[in-house]
Amino acid sequence: NAGVTQTPKFQVLKTGQSMTLQCAQDMNHNSMYWYRQDPGMGLRLIYYSASEGTTDKGEVPNGYNVSRLNKREFSLRLESAAPSQTSVYFCASSTGTGARTPFFGQGTRLTVV
Amino acid sequence: ELKVEQNPLFLSMQEGKNYTIYCNYSTTSDRLYWYRQDPGKSLESLFVLLSNGAVKQEGRLMASLDTKARLSTLHITAAVHDLSATYFCAVDMGAGNQFYFGTGTSLTVIP
Secondary structure: OOOEEEEOOEEEEOOOOOEEEEEEEOOOOOEEEEEEEOOOOOEEEEEEEOOOOOOEEOOOOOOEEEEEOOOOEEEEEEOOOOHHHOEEEEEEEEOOOOOOOOEEOOOEEEEEO | OOOEEEEOOEEEEEOOOOEEEEEEEOOOOOOEEEEEEOOOOOEEEEEEEOOOOOEEEEOOEEEEEEOOOOEEEEEEOOOOHHHOEEEEEEEEOOOOOOEEEOOOEEEEEEO
16 A cells, blocks of 8 residues: 655756656545645645645745646645745645545655755 | 654663653644654654553553643653654644644664
8 A cells, every 4th residue: 555655756857847746545535735845844734635626825935936736746846946835845635524634755854946 | 833842862872771742832722642653764653642641551662641731751761672663742732633743753772
């Protein structure tokens, strides 16, 4: 059982380039999330999708867009990367009901130069 | 704006000692989660606390939740080196299924 799978695991971008981070879950979860992790700041919510067909902004949405492609997949797009977006990005999913524990992918380490 | 604060941010403790990590949050929530993260790795779920007064224990770790005080604690008993990691608490906002994380507590257990 793969759980939450993120691709790529590592990426280096030049300032101004665009890219899409992919996330897929095979747990039939309703809700999915994108976080960024920076030293000393914990995890900050970028965007989330409470259910298929809906997306909402989290704490730090500026510079990002998301697409909930279907129930399994939730992608994060950087249209014009900036050095301030250098971070580790985590995707997570949860059932949306019951205990609702978020389960995390392995992360994408992104460097913008 | 929801704030989730953990303290201490850094903790160095000797093997065999006890200590407590605190997680305070600024808004009403009856669900709280604790995670562990090893360097360069993802987050691993440790505990889910679903109501006021909830207590969960696994090995040398015990977590509790006081929703009235908006406080959760993670107590470490007789620490061992394998517990060295960063520990995060996260609060469930409920509506919209948003989860907000504390800044983490980096724990180092030294012989």
